[in-house]
Amino acid sequence: MVEHEDRLSRVFSALADPTRRDMVARLAAGDATVSELAAPYDVSLQAVSKHIQVLQDAGLVHRSKDAQRRPVHLDAEVFDLMTKWIERYRAQAEARYQRLDALLDRLQGKTTEDEQEQTKGAAG
């Protein structure tokens, strides 16, 4: 029913498979046909074809036509989607961590009111 998984989910999901990640890694070095991609793995061509379909559905690659061959090309722009998501929350988490760090610093001084004078907010 819920076939309409959002893009990010499809991208992460596609990259969750080691074989598919390896394919992407190799495609980063240049386009490759299905059989070329399949060569290193001990699986059927059909399985590889399916993997490519998954990558394509995630928008990570697209296939063109060259006679019987179907050269696969990496579309690296989708990476931005992930990177943005990751960076957003990492930054948030890190900022929070630093605030907490500073807060702990301040609380440390607050136990003895005298030490409040120590301005250690610049630390870090």
Place this chain on the structure above:
Amino acid sequence: MVEHEDRLSRVFSALADPTRRDMVARLAAGDATVSELAAPYDVSLQAVSKHIQVLQDAGLVHRSKDAQRRPVHLDAEVFDLMTKWIERYRAQAEARYQRLDALLDRLQGKTTEDEQEQTKGAAG
């Protein structure tokens, strides 16, 4: 029992679920207990508990103890793992794309026997 999936696979896999991504997003704003995390979703507490387990197995979070509560804390360092992987291949792909671009510049005027339609919108 191939439970020994590599780290990267577990991270990508964990983040492939929208609910789990949302949890991570909320955890970036600060720690939360299981019930707090579960509140917005229309699923059982047990389901949420399982999600947290998945995130934990991926090294994205860890749980501490506070009486009966199990505050969940985001471990954002794992993001680096992904970012590094992504950046590595994106850079490679982009470099290649630029080389190809330069090559095409040089070959300009020389048409091959098989004209390919460039449906690309070029660089964003």
Place this chain on the structure above:
DNA sequence: CTCGTGTTCAACCATGCGGTTGAGTACAGC
């Protein structure tokens, strides 16, 4: 000790996914 709260464990079910094999499609070469 008992009770309530917060969470996990266990069993179960439906769906999805990675793999297979077998058949079908598309194209180049003889």
Place this chain on the structure above:
DNA sequence: GCTGTACTCAACCGCATGGTTGAACACGAG
């Protein structure tokens, strides 16, 4: 027009996963 090559489609299988419910565990408060 056959034959071989490159690939996809379709059906099937086993297992992992996300969900459920019900029981169990851990702990603080009476």
